[in-house]
Amino acid sequence: MIVGNARPNGHFTPCEQCPLRALPCLREFTASELEFVKQFKIDELHVDAGASFLHEGARAEHLYTVLSGWAFRYKMLDDGRRQILNFALPADMVGLQGTVMNEMEHSVEALTPLTLCVFPRAKLYELYSQFPTLAFDITWLAAREEQLIDEHLVSLGRRTAMERTAFLLLHLFVRAQELGMVKDGVCQLPFTQQHLADALGLSLVHTNKTLKRLLATKAVSWKGRGLEVRDRAALAAIAGSDVSLHKPRPFI
Amino acid sequence: MIVGNARPNGHFTPCEQCPLRALPCLREFTASELEFVKQFKIDELHVDAGASFLHEGARAEHLYTVLSGWAFRYKMLDDGRRQILNFALPADMVGLQGTVMNEMEHSVEALTPLTLCVFPRAKLYELYSQFPTLAFDITWLAAREEQLIDEHLVSLGRRTAMERTAFLLLHLFVRAQELGMVKDGVCQLPFTQQHLADALGLSLVHTNKTLKRLLATKAVSWKGRGLEVRDRAALAAIAGSDVSLHKPRPFI
DNA sequence: CGGCTAATTGACTTTCTTCAATCAGTGTGG
DNA sequence: CCACACTGATTGAAGAAAGTCAATTAGCCG
Structure with missing residues (x-):
């Protein structure tokens, strides 16, 4: 550690x-x-x-x-x-x-x-x-964080590897977008496939293979560290559902 | 519905x-x-x-x-x-x-x-x-509910079917016990194997087979609706970890 | 005894993991 | 500039885990 x-x-x-x-x-x-x-x-x-x-x-x-x-x-x-x-x-x-x-x-x-x-x-x-x-x-x-975890729980429990991978990438992209962290349609994801695997509840190898299949659809691209959602509707369709946004209600 | x-x-x-x-x-x-x-x-x-x-x-x-x-x-x-x-x-x-x-x-x-x-x-x-x-x-x-979901998320993402089944049964038993709902070592679980499957993120058939293997260990019994933890240490060992309890802090 | 729901079981298929390399990119020291 | 080390990405093959399908069995209730 x-x-x-x-x-x-x-x-x-x-x-x-x-x-x-x-x-x-x-x-x-x-x-x-x-x-x-x-x-x-x-x-x-x-x-x-x-x-x-x-x-x-x-x-x-x-x-x-x-x-x-x-x-x-x-x-x-x-x-x-x-x-x-x-x-x-x-x-x-x-x-x-x-x-x-x-x-x-x-x-x-x-x-x-x-x-x-x-x-x-x-x-x-x-x-x-x-x-x-x-x-x-x-x-x-x-309560908002609980909602996010609930959704993640559904992914791990009931979504296929492909669905949950698409969903997570879309989720992260949308959250980054809300925060203005998307430049020219690209968001920098600062993690490795091992992180992705540990989030998705999949092995590293299977994550890699799933990711490759997902990227082959052209709905999303991930080169270097840059994630680009090229076709949100298509990506949401693969994920099985679109990610929902929260109404504003902040702390800092 | x-x-x-x-x-x-x-x-x-x-x-x-x-x-x-x-x-x-x-x-x-x-x-x-x-x-x-x-x-x-x-x-x-x-x-x-x-x-x-x-x-x-x-x-x-x-x-x-x-x-x-x-x-x-x-x-x-x-x-x-x-x-x-x-x-x-x-x-x-x-x-x-x-x-x-x-x-x-x-x-x-x-x-x-x-x-x-x-x-x-x-x-x-x-x-x-x-x-x-x-x-x-x-x-x-x-915050407490989030902790419970976090633990559940670990189950679905990283525990085997056997581990997560053992963990969930132990978890439910301990919560029921806290509330005084355990009589003579037995807790009435008011649900079917389909509920269990939907909680565990497994199919009904696989849940049934896993449950049968688990019950064969004699660490826990589930007859009719009654759940009895016969050997908590053994059950916790199968689950991979024991469930943690929370310090009191209530609402009603 | 039927009719219904829940639990069980076997056979087969698919998904996912594990193991074991290999490849690619990056950075370092010589 | 290149060899080497290191981390991360990719691949193929084999086996284990989990899902699906299709019966069957067990209990319960009127």
Whole structure:
């Protein structure tokens, strides 16, 4: 297991200049909410690609949101089998379980250099008691994440290898698109086929062969690290259903 | 799809007499919390076994907690494939997604005659603004459910048929035990092998064969509807890991 | 005793995994 | 600039796991 580096920052971008606030998929803060969040954020954390910064079994003292970069939540079995639960992109919250429960039941690893906003668990009660709208946002984020996992569960349980591969690629593309991370129709996916396999619940070899068949349809291309959805309708047809988007309701 | 009957009640058990409050796995309410919850609960709903009372795609006007009985959350694909996401037992909350987001992304069906406490979405903001501790409880419940689904996802993605079957039976048994639903070491599981198959992401035939092999180990028995864990350590060994319990932190 | 649902079983096919190479791209040191 | 090492992608072959089809059996209920 790579542990790698996680560096606190000390001085960091203040919330009123947060680049994520401009995203259309996030709601506006009121002045007092912004004021609170500004002092709620106590640090910014930089994590190297490949490093895990939250570990199954560990107590979590902080809550995080992704400011930039990609990460993934995963669980390992004793014999080394790994299941990727989902991917975290900018504006996603990470570590809520460890904050609300007493212990993390999964780990989180950075796929790219990652910047996180750090919020102390100790001030969470203050948030809940003084900013019910923010508390509701946290609940919203938890419910949204559950929806994503539900959909993923359907993939692993009931979709064929081809369907679930198409669905996951489409899902990731659409999420990246929402965040403005698609340039010229291409989204940079910062992971290997092994990551894909561990997310899809398939072996690496079978993932490779399935992917090859999928790319042969021309509905989607994945060259180098660049993912391009060339024919969304066709890709959705292969996946069996299109991915659904959520109405905006943000935290940061 | 069976739609069945859902009958509002009108007069119902008041919260101070709620039979669930005695459970050791739930925390105590303060007097004012109890007072609020009492008027937050506007009705009690009785649902017949086999009836779905929340539907994918529908707007949800209410939030529910299970007072008695079993239910399950599920999603269907267009061609009829069904994936059971998880099971809801007494003290579980149901319909949060539909309340927090605008639309349900899954359906819920009763496995037994089901009694639900009904809470109006309209008063949720009042709860969040006046009872932060209750708001936190809701977040806790959402995080806990996510943990359960995470574990289920690992089963479908990375555990063998035998492992995941053992794990699910153990999981259900332990949850039932927490709720005092195990009598003389036996828990009544109100579902068929088809339900089990849809939860495990396996075909009915393969589920049957796997189950038979599992029962042959004598670690667990399932006769009629009665599930008995005869050797928890052995069952956990077959599952690959034991199920973890959560520290108490309740809502109702 | 029929009629119905759920559980079982055997035979066969398909999907997926595992094993074992091989190939491709990248970066390093000489 | 090239040999070498290393990681990630690709392939083929063989075997295991899981699905499908088609009966049959077991229980239950009126």
